[in-house]
Amino acid sequence: MKLQLALDRLSREECIDFIAKTRDFIDWIEVGTGTIKEHGIRLVRDIKDAYPDKTVVADMKICDSGRHEAEMAFRAGADVVTVMGFAGIETIRQVLESAKENRKRVMVDLLEVTDSGRVRNIYLAGADLFCLHIGKDRQSSGKQHFEDQLHLVGGLDQADLAVAGGIGPDNLPSLRKLGVGIAIVGSYITNSQDPEQAAAGMADALRRSDGQQKHL
Ligand SMILES: O=C(CO)[C@H](O)[C@H](O)COP(=O)(O)O
Numbered sequence: 367m368k369l370q371l372a373l374d375r376l377s378r379e380e381c382i383d384f385i386a387k388t389r390d391f392i393d394w395i396e397v398g399t400g401t402i403k404e405h406g407i408r409l410v411r412d413i414k415d416a417y418p419d420k421t422v423v424a425d426m427k428i429c430d431s432g433r434h435e436a437e438m439a440f441r442a443g444a445d446v447v448t449v450m451g452f453a454g455i456e457t458i459r460q461v462l463e464s465a466k467e468n469r470k471r472v473m474v475d476l477l478e479v480t481d482s483g484r485v486r487n488i489y490l491a492g493a494d495l496f497c498l499h500i501g502k503d504r505q506s507s508g509k510q511h512f513e514d515q516l517h518l519v520g521g522l523d524q525a526d527l528a529v530a531g532g533i534g535p536d537n538l539p540s541l542r543k544l545g546v547g548i549a550i551v552g553s554y555i556t557n558s559q560d561p562e563q564a565a566a567g568m569a570d571a572l573r574r575s576d577g578q579q580k581h582l
Contacts, residue, residue: 367541367572370423371565372530372552374398378405384556385417388565394446396423396550407442414443421445427475429453432460440468447472448497451479451488462492473528476518477501485518494524497550500531512537516544538571 371392373381385395395417397410402424414422424444428435432449439447449461451474458474465472474488477499485496498515512529519527529541530550541549549572551565558564 367546367575368393368548369565369569369572370394370396370528370530370548370550371555372396372398372425372550373401373556374552375400376556378409380556381405381409381413382416384561385413387562388555389417389420391562391565391569392420394421394423394548396425396552397444398552399425399427402426407438410439410442410444414445423448423473425475428457428461430457432457433464436461436464436472437468440464440470445470446495448475449473451476451485451496455487455491458488458493459491466492471495473497475499475530476515479518482518482520485522489522489525495526495528496522497528497530498544499529502531505532512540512544535567535571538568538575541575 369392371384371388373384373396381401395413397413401409410422410424422444423446424439425448426435426439428449436447447461449458449472461472472493473495474493475497476485479485496519498512500510504510519525526547527545528548528550529546533549533551534554551568555561555564
C-alpha cells in the first residue's frame with residue numbers, strides 16, 4: 367500500500383516543510399483543495415519541480431468545467447487530478463480525456479456518492495482510480511465507515527482504490543480488508559508533534575499490512 371500525504375489548511379511554507387520532513391516515507395504528495403485555493407496552482411508547479419520523482423496529486427475536486435480545470439492542473443505539473451464522482455458524466459469524461467491526452471491520471475473522489483450504478487458508469491467511461499472518502503465534516507459525526515462505501519467499487523476489477531479521511535494507526539487494520547492500494551493521510555501527520563516519525567510509522571505499517579498491493 368502506498369502513502370499519500372495530504373497537505374490541507376497549511377501555509378505555503380508549512381507545505382514545503384512537511385514534504386521535506388516526510389519525503390523518505392511518502393509516495394504521493396497531494397496539494398489539497400483549500401491549499402490550491404489559498405496559494406494558487408503555482409504551488410503544484412513548485413512542488414513538482416522540487417520533487418520530480420514523486421507523484422503529485424492536485425486535489426482540484428473538479429465538478430464542472432472539466433477540461434479547463436484538469437488542463438490547468440496538468441500544465442502546472444500534476445500527475446493526478448481529482449474529479450468529484452457526483453459531477454456530471456460530461457464533466458468526468460472531459461477530465462478523463464484531458465488526462466489521456468496528457469498521459470496523466472484521474473482520481474474519482476466518491477465523497478457523498480451513494481449510487482454504485484453511477485460509479486460503474488464512471489468506470490465504464492474509463493476511470494481507473496477511485497477514492498472512498500469520509501469528508502472532514504462527516505468525520506466529526508463518526509457515523510461513516512469505509513466499509514459502508516465499499517459496495518460502490520465492487521466488481522471494478524481493473525481499478526485502483528484509495529481511501530481518505532481520518533486515517534491513522536487506529537483504523538489502519540480496517541483498511542487491510544478493503545484491498546486498498548493507496549492510503550491518503552493528512553491530519554494524522556500534519557497535526558503531529560513529530561511529522562517525520564508519524565509518516566515513518568504509517569509508511570511502515572502500510573507496507574507491512576495485508577492490503578492487496580496494486581501497481582499505481
Ligand atoms: O481530501 C481531503 C479533504 O477533502 C483530505 O485531503 C483527506 O481527506 C485527508 O484527510 P485527513 O486530514 O482526515 O487525513
